[in-house]
Structures are given as structure tokens and as C-alpha cells.
Amino acid sequence: MRRLAAALPVAALLACLPAAAAPGADPLHWLQRAADSARTNTYAGTVVHMSGDRASTSRITHLFYGGAEHEKIEALDGDRREIVRHNEEMQCFFPDAKTVRLDRRVTARFFPSLVGGTPQAIAEHYHVKLGAVERVLGQDCQWIHLDPRDALRFAQRLCAEIGSGLLMRAKTLGARQQVLEHFTFTELRLGPQVSRSELKSTFHAQSKDWRRDNQAAGDTRQAATGWQVANPPPGFRLVSEMQRTLPSRAQPVSHLVFSDGLATMSVFIESMSSPVRTGEATNEDGALSVFVRPMGENMVTVLGEVPPAAAQQVGRSVTRQPAAR
Amino acid sequence: MTQELSSLMDGELGADEAGRVIGTCCGNEQLKQKWQEYHLIGEALRGERPRLGGSTGRIMDAISREPTVLAPMRRATPSPGRIALAAAASVATVAVVGWIGMQDSATPAGPSVAKSAPAALEAAPVAVANVVPLNNVNEYMVVHRQLPNAQFYRPVANQAAGGR
Numbered sequence: 001m002r003r004l005a006a007a008l009p010v011a012a013l014l015a016c017l018p019a020a021a022a023p024g025a026d027p028l029h030w031l032q033r034a035a036d037s038a039r040t041n042t043y044a045g046t047v048v049h050m051s052g053d054r055a056s057t058s059r060i061t062h063l064f065y066g067g068a069e070h071e072k073i074e075a076l077d078g079d080r081r082e083i084v085r086h087n088e089e090m091q092c093f094f095p096d097a098k099t100v101r102l103d104r105r106v107t108a109r110f111f112p113s114l115v116g117g118t119p120q121a122i123a124e125h126y127h128v129k130l131g132a133v134e135r136v137l138g139q140d141c142q143w144i145h146l147d148p149r150d151a152l153r154f155a156q157r158l159c160a161e162i163g164s165g166l167l168m169r170a171k172t173l174g175a176r177q178q179v180l181e182h183f184t185f186t187e188l189r190l191g192p193q194v195s196r197s198e199l200k201s202t203f204h205a206q207s208k209d210w211r212r213d214n215q216a217a218g219d220t221r222q223a224a225t226g227w228q229v230a231n232p233p234p235g236f237r238l239v240s241e242m243q244r245t246l247p248s249r250a251q252p253v254s255h256l257v258f259s260d261g262l263a264t265m266s267v268f269i270e271s272m273s274s275p276v277r278t279g280e281a282t283n284e285d286g287a288l289s290v291f292v293r294p295m296g297e298n299m300v301t302v303l304g305e306v307p308p309a310a311a312q313q314v315g316r317s318v319t320r321q322p323a324a325r
Numbered sequence: 326m327t328q329e330l331s332s333l334m335d336g337e338l339g340a341d342e343a344g345r346v347i348g349t350c351c352g353n354e355q356l357k358q359k360w361q362e363y364h365l366i367g368e369a370l371r372g373e374r375p376r377l378g379g380s381t382g383r384i385m386d387a388i389s390r391e392p393t394v395l396a397p398m399r400r401a402t403p404s405p406g407r408i409a410l411a412a413a414a415s416v417a418t419v420a421v422v423g424w425i426g427m428q429d430s431a432t433p434a435g436p437s438v439a440k441s442a443p444a445a446l447e448a449a450p451v452a453v454a455n456v457v458p459l460n461n462v463n464e465y466m467v468v469h470r471q472l473p474n475a476q477f478y479r480p481v482a483n484q485a486a487g488g489r
Contacts, residue, residue, distance in 0.1 A: 075473065081473040090471075092473040094473065101473070103471060107468075107469050107470065108472075109470070244468060246464050246468070248464055249464075264469075266468070268468075279455055281455035282455070282457065283456050283457050283458070283459055283462075285459055288466070290459065292461075292462070303462065303465055303469045304469070
């Protein structure tokens with residue numbers, strides 16, 4: 001009887017185990033947690049982003065209150081600049097130019113907010129599975145592996161803190177498993193010790209009489225461009241369509257944005273009075289592919305965190321939209 | 326060369342190769358800068374707060390103060406022994422630096438789907454011969470990434486008000 005009594009707590013513990021393990025075993029659940037956590041958790045930390053040959057460092061402060069995200073991103077390298085974001089509305093402070101630019105988040109990937117689409121939609125084009133549990137910055141982290149089902153997107157490795165689901169690291173891998181792009185926290189505070197006062201821009205007081213540039217925010221209003229991509233890679237859907245005004249361009253540039261929930265492609269179509277390039281051209285920079293293609297009196301430029309083949313497929317299938325629509 | 330530099334920092338190069346890479350690195354400003362960047366990245370990956378400029382500057386100073394270890398080989402036909410010595414010393418330096426590397430070291434455990442991925446998942450050959458300079462698409466890159474790029478404003482700032 002004593003032996004049975006001693007065994008009982010163990011049995012009870014064992015009975016609990018499957019229930020406790022179940023929420024952690026579904027990789028799609030982890031993807032959802034990563035997306036939710038980046039949005040609704042409170043955290044502040046230093047992020048290093050490596051892409052191609054470059055590394056850049058920024059400090060992020062993120063809070064969620066009043067049903068909205070509030071975030072500040074300070075660039076720690078190069079020219080001083082800062083973003084304060086409330087949901088999709090962004091204010092970018094440029095102290096050297098004494099300018100505040102208003103913008104709306106469309107294509108920006110602000111780590112740790114990398115998972116955009118629903119896990120189910122992502123799983124249609126990536127094999128999603130759980131990898132190892134690893135200690136990162138003193139926290140236990142679950143690696144999530146996303147391997148593409150075709151050659152038109154890159155593999156991703158996401159490392160989510162077990163308690164909150166917040167991504168601590170993220171890597172984009174090329175076809176030979178080489179790291180093309182890498183985000184990592186190098187220091188992180190998670191939870192209530194991050195205060196609202198930290199959100200205020202460093203330049204809040206002095207920026208009162210700075211120039212305000214509303215162009216970008218206005219540009220991100222949805223507008224028909226008259227262009228379409230007839231044959232985007234599977235899973236890439238048109239998520240935004242607008243006209244952009246760029247400092248160096250006399251005429252507005254059409255901008256179409258495609259996303260598969262993880263990777264994003266921008267398609268720019270500008271009219272050229274005299275085409276500067278006669279043939280297609282391509283380039284790569286870290287995970288970013290660039291594809292340029294002259295098309296009559298227009299120039300098509302595709303940029304995206306996708307393999308060159310995907311950027312080409314998109315760029316080559318840009319056509320005028322049928323007039324009757 | 327960049328890949329070789331990375332391999333050197335990982336301690337993966339043989340003695341001959343290491344000697345050659347070190348020789349080239351120290352005579353090339355661009356590669357020196359990469360060497361700096363790799364150290365900065367290494368620090369970041371180790372969870373150290375990147376000390377912008379300072380630490381990498383000191384590393385480079387240290388390199389330039391150690392000509393017998395890291396300077397390019399001046400002799401036309403250096404003896405194999407000397408290369409080996411230089412390489413051994415450099416490997417020791419690399420070990421002290423403790424580079425972690427951008428390799429996918431975080432996920433080696435367990436079978437990897439991607440590593441056994443069929444060849445069909447390799448990206449299709451790129452049938453475009455021309456390279457578009459990244460500078461040509463810089464403005465689009467800024468728009469695509471929505472990065473707060475201060476340079477966006479340089480030309481605007483010089484114009485009269487309303488120039489945008």
C-alpha cells in the first residue's frame with residue numbers, strides 16, 4: 001500500500017505529461033504564437049540584422065495597450081534615425097534633416113514581427129516542423145523549421161522563446177543551407193519592466209518644428225495601377241497596390257506588393273522616356289533578389305526576399321490589366 | 326575571398342590556405358573591413374552588446390601591430406615552415422576571438438528535411454547575364470524595406486521648400 005501511495009503522484013504526473021506537451025507539439029501553433037507574441041507582448045532589446053556583407057544594430061521597444069501596438073525602433077549604426085510605430089502608422093525621425101516622415105507599414109519586416117500570414121496558408125508552401133530546443137540569451141528557445149515546398153522561396157529558421165513564443169532569432173537560408181539573412185536579439189527584456197515612457201521618441205520635443213513629409217503615408221493609400229502580375233509563384237498574393245512618388249522620379253511609380261505570408265516581393269513599374277537598359281538584369285544582396293526588365297517604354301523592377309527565379313517569374317509576367325474591369 | 330575569410334575565422338582552413346588568405350586580407354581595405362564586420366557579428370552572436378567601432382578598431386590595431394604573424398609574405402618563395410608558423414599563430418588568434426560564425430550552427434541537431442531536400446528544390450538556373458548595380462535600385466530598396474534611410478532626404482534638403 002505504501003508502495004502504491006508513493007507511486008500515485010508519479011502516475012498523476014505522468015498522466016499530466018501528454019496534456020502539457022500537446023500545445024507544444026504543433027508547429028503551426030508555434031508559428032501563430034510567434035506572430036501573436038511579436039504583436040501583443042511587451043519587450044525591449046537590441047537587434048542585430050545581418051544581410052549580405054553588412055550588419056546593422058537597432059534597439060526596439062514594444063508595448064501593447066489600448067488594443068494597439070506601440071513600438072520604437074532606434075537605429076544604432078550610421079545616421080541617427082528613429083521610427084515610432086502605432087499599429088501600421090509610422091513616424092520616422094531624421095534629426096540631421098530635421099524631418100519627420102509619416103509612413104504606413106506595408107512591406108517592412110521589423111524583427112521579431114516576421115510571420116505575417118496565417119500558419120495554415122504558410123504551411124501550404126513550406127514544410128513546417130519543430131527543431132531543437134536551444135538556450136539563447138539565457139532563455140530556452142524552440143526552433144521552428146520552415147522548408148519551402150518549391151524553389152521559389154527560401155527556407156526559414158525561427159527560434160521562439162518557449163514561455164512567450166517571441167522570436168529571439170530568425171535566419172533565412174539559401175538552397176545550399178547558407179545563411180543569407182539573420183536577425184537576432186543580443187539583449188532582451190521581456191515583460192512588465194518595460195515602461196510606456198520608453199516609447200517616446202528621443203526627438204519628440206525638438207521635432208515640433210521639423211519639416212513633416214506626408215508623401216509616403218499618402219502614397220500607401222490603395223490605388224489601381226493598371227498593371228498586373230499574371231503568373232506569380234504559388235501562394236504569393238497581391239496584398240497592396242499603390243502609386244509611389246519618389247524624389248528622383250518625375251512621374252509616380254506603380255508599386256505592387258506580393259506576399260506568401262513570410263516572404264514579400266515589391267514590383268515597381270516606371271515609365272521611361274528613353275529606356276536606359278536594353279536587356280534584363282539581375283542581382284542579389286543577402287536574401288534580397290533584384291530583377292530588372294525593360295518593357296516597351298516602361299521599366300519593371302522586382303525586389304524581394306526570394307530566390308532570383310521567383311523575382312524573374314514575377315517580373316516576366318507583368319502585363320497591363322485588361323481595360324474592361 | 327569573403328567565404329575564405331569566413332572559413333579562416335572558423336578555423337577551417339589548412340595552413341597553406343590560411344597563410345594565403347591572411348596575406349591577401351591585410352593588403353586589401355575591403356577585406357579588412359569584412360574582417361571587422363565578422364568580429365562585430367561574432368560579438369553580437371555571442372550576446373555581447375556590440376561595441377560599435379571600438380572593439381573592432383582595437384582588433385585591427387592588434388593585427389597591424391603583429392606583422393610577423395599576419396603581414397603579407399614579402400619573400401617571393403617563403404619556406405613552408407614559415408607559412409605554417411604564421412598560419413598556426415593566426416589560428417591561435419582566431420581561437421581567442423572565438424568566432425561563432427554565420428553557419429547554421431543553431432540547428433544541427435536531428436535530421437534536417439532541408440539537408441536531404443531533393444535537387445529539384447535548387448533554384449532554377451538564372452538565365453540573365455547582366456548584373457544591375459544595386460546602387461541603381463537603391464531608392465526602390467529603401468521603399469521596399471521601408472527603412473528609415475536618411476540619405477533619402479539629402480537631395481531634398483538642398484532644394485527649396487516644396488521640392489518633393
